[in-house]
Amino acid sequence: xxxxxxxxxxxxxxxxxxxxxxxxxxxxxxxxxxxxxxxxxxxxxxxxxxxxxxxxxxxxxxxxxxxxxxxxxxxxxxxxxxxxxxxxxxxxxxxxxxxxxxxxxxxxxxxxxxxxxxxxxxxxxxxxxxxxxxxxxxxxxxxxxxxxxxxxxxxxxxxxxxxxxxxxxxx
Numbered sequence: 001x002x003x004x005x006x007x008x009x010x011x012x013x014x015x016x017x018x019x020x021x022x023x024x025x026x027x028x029x030x031x032x033x034x035x036x037x038x039x040x041x042x043x044x045x046x047x048x049x050x051x052x053x054x055x056x057x058x059x060x061x062x063x064x065x066x067x068x069x070x071x072x073x074x075x076x077x078x079x080x081x082x083x084x085x086x087x088x089x090x091x092x093x094x095x096x097x098x099x100x101x102x103x104x105x106x107x108x109x110x111x112x113x114x115x116x117x118x119x120x121x122x123x124x125x126x127x128x129x130x131x132x133x134x135x136x137x138x139x140x141x142x143x144x145x146x147x148x149x150x151x152x153x154x155x156x157x158x159x160x161x162x163x164x165x166x167x168x169x170x171x
Contacts, residue, residue: 003044003053009037061089067142068135071149079156080133089138092120097160098131106131106159113151 014022044050068091072082080093098106103119110117120132137145 002057003041003050007037007041009033009041011041061138064089064137064140064142064145065091067145068137068149071146075146075149075153076156077153079153079160090134090136093117093133093135095131095133095156095160098156100127100129100131102159103131103133106155107133109158110152110155113155115148115151115155117152 012022041050065085069082069085072080072093076093078096080095082091082093084091095103095106100121103121107117107119116136118134118136120134121127123134140148
């Protein structure tokens, strides 16, 4: 997914004694990986292109994450606690003033406002006691992020009313 999601190709680095086991599991799970794609990816990695790509993506994602955090802190007031901010291409919002039972309705309203957010519920064995959202930012430019947070703030205000204070991110 780091290079191109439709490529559907990944790799593992495992200790030599586990190679046969992992190869067997892969054969049982998926026999359709194209040899050509594997060879091209191997060359791409060996020639250093993958590492350069990762460095560019990391810098780009850091810029987007900073834009999202700034927009959330200024745009949401005290409506959410922000977590999962250290790395990756997603972060979580634990919403204040929104009952977990109303989360699906909030997500539907956000989508109607052209804001894509996802429930955290499927990521838990038992639904969390607070309403939580997963926000992705890798495909958005900072301007789009700021606009999306502005729209999300409007949706949250309609659901929970005005909130005082500022959104917090753990240090």
